[in-house]
Amino acid sequence: MRLQIKDKKRIVFKVGTSTLTHEETGAVDLVKMEKFVRILTDLHNQGKEIVVVSSGAISVGRKALSLKERPQERSMKQACAAVGQIRLMTVYQKLFSEYNQNTAQILMTKVTIANDTSRHNAQNTFRELLNMGVIPIVNENDTVATDEIDFGDNDYLSSIVSAIVKADLLVLLSDIDGLYTDDPNKNKDAKLIPLVERITDEMLEMAKGPASDVGTGGMSSKLGAAGIANDAGADMIIINGDDMENLNKLLAGEEIGTLFTAHKTRHFHLKNYLDR
Numbered sequence: 001m002r003l004q005i006k007d008k009k010r011i012v013f014k015v016g017t018s019t020l021t022h023e024e025t026g027a028v029d030l031v032k033m034e035k036f037v038r039i040l041t042d043l044h045n046q047g048k049e050i051v052v053v054s055s056g057a058i059s060v061g062r063k064a065l066s067l068k069e070r071p072q073e074r075s076m077k078q079a080c081a082a083v084g085q086i087r088l089m090t091v092y093q094k095l096f097s098e099y100n101q102n103t104a105q106i107l108m109t110k111v112t113i114a115n116d117t118s119r120h121n122a123q124n125t126f127r128e129l130l131n132m133g134v135i136p137i138v139n140e141n142d143t144v145a146t147d148e149i150d151f152g153d154n155d156y157l158s159s160i161v162s163a164i165v166k167a168d169l170l171v172l173l174s175d176i177d178g179l180y181t182d183d184p185n186k187n188k189d190a191k192l193i194p195l196v197e198r199i200t201d202e203m204l205e206m207a208k209g210p211a212s213d214v215g216t217g218g219m220s221s222k223l224g225a226a227g228i229a230n231d232a233g234a235d236m237i238i239i240n241g242d243d244m245e246n247l248n249k250l251l252a253g254e255e256i257g258t259l260f261t262a263h264k265t266r267h268f269h270l271k272n273y274l275d276r
Contacts, residue, residue, distance in 0.1 A: 005250060009168055011169045012052075012162045012167045012169070012170045013040065018174075019241035020033060021063075026063040053158040057084035058071070061080030063084075085107075103134060108157065123165075138157070140157055158170060159227075160273070163228060169234055170237075176238070178238045178240075179203070195259050231264065231273075232264065232270075233264035238260075
């Protein structure tokens with residue numbers, strides 16, 4: 001099953017805030033981002049279709065505005081996102097352009113999925129961009145989102161995007177090696193679970209919340225994302241994004257992270273997953 005991963009054609013990569021930024025300062029980790037971009041471009045050069053769902057806008061904006069603590073009020077989060085999104089996309093654009101790779105920005109809210117017209121428009125846009133060899137970079141449109149229409153975290157958004165583009169594989173780059181039998185930071189006997197064919201109630205029960213003050217999604221949100229991606233027909237895997245070389249290992253068929261296998265649901269429809 002791991003060897004089959006290298007044959008996946010259309011792949012969505014979700015990269016979290018803790019992976020993109022320095023823990024000490026919240027500033028962008030340029031070395032890590034450069035390697036991430038280089039690996040994705042090389043995969044694209046191999047003929048794979050790539051979509052990126054990238055967190056980090058609020059954290060980058062928070063750093064730019066010299067805020068010491070993560071903002072709690074929505075208006076402040078939106079202000080940070082507005083400042084941070086353009087800075088983050090500038091870095092992506094500069095890095096990808098070094099390898100002559102075109103990129104595009106797509107910002108979404110739940111309204112994009114709930115409304116039939118906008119959902120079809122989004123699908124058409126993704127299709128045309130991928131056909132033209134462009135790598136779309138997706139984030140939630142934080143500056144206009146409200147409690148009623150936001151996704152909450154980009155694990156969830158990445159699974160929605162995977163369903164929209166009919167991806168073969170969703171890769172979540174996290175700050176943990178995968179799904180464990182318990183929190184490995186607290187229990188040294190916790191063991192990595194390499195393969196999940198069905199998400200059980202026991203797994204949901206042991207899932208923990210976010211591990212850092214920069215991210216929004218913990219293991220619980222990743223299990224939720226796996227449920228959507230698998231139902232839509234995509235495999236999903238969680239790997240540690242602290243070492244970007246893990247991407248090459250993954251695509252070479254090495255057994256790293258936790259693989260959640262696809263089991264496409266009959267009559268799958270995204271609107272049924274909006275109120276999770």
